Amino acid sequence: MLKNQAISIVGKLREKGYEGYLVGGCVRDLLLGREPADYDVATDATPDEVMRIFPRTYAVGAQFGVVLVPVAQSHAKPDEKTIEVATFRSDVSYSDGRHPDAVRFSKSPREDVQRRDFTLNGLLLDPRTNEVLDFVGGRKDLEAGVIRTIGDPKLRFAEDKLRMLRAVRFAARFGYKIEPDTFAAIQKLAQEIHLVSRERVRDELTKMLTEGQARRAFLLLDETGLLREVLPEVQRMRGVEQPPQFHPEGDVFVHTLLLLDRLPQPCPIILAWGALLHDVGKPPTFRIAPDRIRFDGHVDIGVKMAEEICQRLRFSNHDTEQILALIKNHMRFAHVQQMKESTFKKFVRMPRFAEHLELHRMDCQSSHGDLTTFNFTREKMANMPPEAMRPAPLITGDDLIEAGYEPGPRFKDILSAVEDAQLEGRLHSRGAAMDFVVTEFPRDGQTRTPSESSS
Numbered sequence: 001m002l003k004n005q006a007i008s009i010v011g012k013l014r015e016k017g018y019e020g021y022l023v024g025g026c027v028r029d030l031l032l033g034r035e036p037a038d039y040d041v042a043t044d045a046t047p048d049e050v051m052r053i054f055p056r057t058y059a060v061g062a063q064f065g066v067v068l069v070p071v072a073q074s075h076a077k078p079d080e081k082t083i084e085v086a087t088f089r090s091d092v093s094y095s096d097g098r099h100p101d102a103v104r105f106s107k108s109p110r111e112d113v114q115r116r117d118f119t120l121n122g123l124l125l126d127p128r129t130n131e132v133l134d135f136v137g138g139r140k141d142l143e144a145g146v147i148r149t150i151g152d153p154k155l156r157f158a159e160d161k162l163r164m165l166r167a168v169r170f171a172a173r174f175g176y177k178i179e180p181d182t183f184a185a186i187q188k189l190a191q192e193i194h195l196v197s198r199e200r201v202r203d204e205l206t207k208m209l210t211e212g213q214a215r216r217a218f219l220l221l222d223e224t225g226l227l228r229e230v231l232p233e234v235q236r237m238r239g240v241e242q243p244p245q246f247h248p249e250g251d252v253f254v255h256t257l258l259l260l261d262r263l264p265q266p267c268p269i270i271l272a273w274g275a276l277l278h279d280v281g282k283p284p285t286f287r288i289a290p291d292r293i294r295f296d297g298h299v300d301i302g303v304k305m306a307e308e309i310c311q312r313l314r315f316s317n318h319d320t321e322q323i324l325a326l327i328k329n330h331m332r333f334a335h336v337q338q339m340k341e342s343t344f345k346k347f348v349r350m351p352r353f354a355e356h357l358e359l360h361r362m363d364c365q366s367s368h369g370d371l372t373t374f375n376f377t378r379e380k381m382a383n384m385p386p387e388a389m390r391p392a393p394l395i396t397g398d399d400l401i402e403a404g405y406e407p408g409p410r411f412k413d414i415l416s417a418v419e420d421a422q423l424e425g426r427l428h429s430r431g432a433a434m435d436f437v438v439t440e441f442p443r444d445g446q447t448r449t450p451s452e453s454s455s
Contacts, residue, residue, distance in 0.1 A: 005071045006039035006083050007127040009054075013085075014128075016053055018045040021109065021124035021133065023086075028120050031132070031142060032174070041069075041085045042124060044107045050085050058082065064103055065089045088112035110135045117156055117163045118170065119148045145176040153185035161196045164189065164226060165204040172208060172217035183224065190225035201230055202313035209272035214260035218276075222253075233305055234276065236283040243292040247367045252282045258366035264358065270319060271355045274326030275362060277306045281327075303328050322352060326359055333360045333373045336380075342423035345389050348381055394422055394433035403434060404443055414441050 006022060013020035020043045026036035043050065047062040050069070058068040065087035070080050088106040106112055113122040119141045124133040132139065136150045147170050149156040149163075157163050164186045171178050178186070193201065208217035218234070221227035227235045237253035249255055259275050281302025285295045306327050310320040329350070336344060350356060361374045381389075395418060397411050405411070414437055421427045427436055 002039055002071060002081060002083070003036070005081075006041060009041050009069055009083055009085060010043075010127055012053055013041075013043050013045055013050075016045070016049075018043050018049070019088075019107075019109065020045075022127055023113075023124050024116070024121050027123040027125045027132070028138075028142065030125065031123070031139070038081075039083050041083060042088060042109060042112055043085060044088050044109075045085075046087055046105055050087070065105060090115055109133060114150060115159075116150055117160070117166065119146075119150055120170070122150050141179075145174070146179050147171045147176050147182060148179040149182050149185075153182045154189065157185055157189050157192075161189070161192050162200050162204060164193060164224070165196075165201065165208075165230075168217060168220045168224060168226065169204060169208050169211070172213040172220055173211050175213070175216070178220070178224075186224045186226065190229050193226060193229050198312060199314045202315065205230065205313075206269055206272070209260070209263070209276060210267045210269060212263075212265050214263055214272070214276075215257045218257060218260060231309070233280050233283075233309060237279070240283045240286055241293055242282075243294075245292070245368075249367055252279050255279065255366055259362045262362040262365060268355060270322045270326065270352065271358060273310075273319075273323045274330075274355070274359055277302065277309065277323065278327050278330050278359060278363065280305050280309070299328060299331050322355075325350065325352075326356060329356055330359055330363060333377065336373050336377050340420075340424060342420035344380070345384075345423045348377065349389055388423075391422060394418060394427060394430050395437070399430070399434065400437070403437070405441075406444070410441070417441070 006026070010020035010022065020041055022030075022039060023042040024040045026039045029036040045053070047059060047065055047067050050067045051057045051059060051062075054069050056070050058070070060066065060068055067085045068082040069085050070082050072080055088109055088111065089103045090106055090111050109124055113124065113135050116122045116136075119136045119138040121138070122134075122136040123138040125131070126133070137148075141148050147167050149167075167178055167182060167186060170176065208214060208221075211217075218227065221230070222235060222238070234253075234256070237256055238251065240252040242250070242252060242255065247255055249258055256276065256279060259278075263272055263275060279298065279302065281298035281300070281304075282295045284305075285298040285301055287294055287296070303324050306324055307320065310323060315323070329347075332347060336347070339347065347353075357374065357377060360377075361371065364371050364374055393415070395415070397407065397415070400411060400414060401407060405414075417440060418427065418433050418436060421436060422433070427433050
């Protein structure tokens with residue numbers, strides 16, 4: 001439907017006497033036989049003229065020649081799809097490294113594509129005839145598998161520093177090479193990525209992690225020098241040795257890259273970032289002990305470091321909490337076979353536990369390859385009915401008050417102990433639970449007798 005709507009927009013523009021083409025990433029994807037995620041249209045109609053032609057529009061970037069046209073023209077819908085319609089233009093300097101200081105509208109599609117980032121994104125398509133307009137050599141680079149800026153790479157990157165990250169992402173996503181001059185410009189200008197907002201950097205890194213070629217993307221980030229700038233904590237994993245009996249694959253960076261290569265598709269954002277950062281605490285805790293290499297406390301250190309990274313990249317509180325939970329708990333799987341029943345049940349009922357289990361699987365397969373604890377956890381969960389994992393409470397705080405207990409912080413300890421005993425199969429009724437409480441948690445002024453404490 002989105003493609004048909006984009007073609008319809010081009011048709012309406014032409015009915016009114018204007019030029020109109022599909023442009024950019026959608027043309028690239030169509031030529032590669034991929035389904036575009038969105039469609040953009042380029043035209044010689046000005047924003048005011050576009051808004052007169054279409055009943056409903058959003059002039060979110062009209063000063064830069066961009067108008068959003070909703071797919072549904074009759075009425076608004078929540079999260080409705082839109083198609084970007086941009087007026088042919090040339091840009092006049094980029095003082096902020098993102099937006100042009102001024103734009104000059106044009107009647108020439110040839111002039112318009114000169115301002116775009118890469119040759120493979122500078123193609124226009126006439127949907128009526130399927131004729132491709134290529135003023136920048138984009139088709140040749142598509143066929144050769146090359147990421148090349150349009151014109152001088154230093155100028156293109158000066159206009160928008162984020163394009164350096166986009167070059168890496170496109171090269172990884174399509175399995176292409178970055179053209180030598182473009183690559184050299186990224187290496188020279190990598191430090192200037194700090195001029196880009198952290199939210200934009202985060203979003204670009206997230207796409208690299210979730211588009212299916214995360215390992216190649218992070219290798220390229222390292223080779224271009226961008227990784228040192230955007231995630232120095234990850235770059236420091238390189239060369240940090242690990243005990244070969246547990247990690248025959250190599251250092252922490254190699255292990256992390258292997259894990260990224262196993263990310264599922266589609267991959268949840270939380271899992272992707274948890275996978276990237278799960279061992280981020282290893283470099284600062286590395287030490288060579290008499291018996292082997294050790295990383296004492298790397299989980300706790302890693303949680304603190306990951307929290308700083310999430311704050312730096314402006315993750316939401318919710319996403320930060322879930323990413324940290326993956327890092328905090330990823331080593332607990334080593335103990336699942338020795339866990340008490342109550343501990344195991346509380347462990348596996350954590351929010352998004354499927355992602356914890358998936359991270360553990362990938363972690364094992366990217367190191368020693370032993371899936372014993374993974375299989376144990378999965379099989380035990382499969383044989384455990386939901387009511388056994390999360391049974392209805394036998395007693396509540398009201399029951400404690402009724403039994404003469406004073407409300408306070410102690411209630412949490414009492415109810416937790418009752419739940420543990422219930423999860424372990426030692427308590428099955430309210431009466432038994434209250435007897436347990438009276439025995440194990442006597443009211444003020446009472447003491448447990450030796451027989452009570454041993455019962």
